[in-house]
Amino acid sequence: QVQLVESGGGLVQAGGSLRLSCAASRSFFIINAMGWHRQAPGKQRELVAQISTDGSTIYADSVKGRFTISPDYAKNTVYLQMNSLKPEDTAVYYCAADPRVGVRNWGQGTQVTVSS
DSSP, X not given: OOOEEEEOOEEEETTOOEEEEEEESSXXXXXXXXXXXXXXXXXXXXXXXXXXXXXXXXXXXXXXXXXXXXXXXXGTEEEXXXXXXXXXXXXXXXXXXXXXXXXXXXXXXXEEEEEO
């Protein structure tokens, strides 16, 4: 079991930036991948970005070139830098950890609201 605590959400104008943080309770050595997902009202939760322990990354097409996922292994933290935000990026953002053994763990979510 990995506890995840997200922070950094908020209200921003279109074109602005935010950085989300996700602190894990355990070392990344026991984790295969960390990711950010989001869920907008009335929509399914979707993958935004993911980074594996080998450093490979996956991004949703809608955020490529605007969002960057990066880890800080010393702090057991993963960040999501979000630039050029659009109103359609408005959602609750969830951090997820896929441990080497066990099921995916989720954070509590942080709201991101982008005003036009």
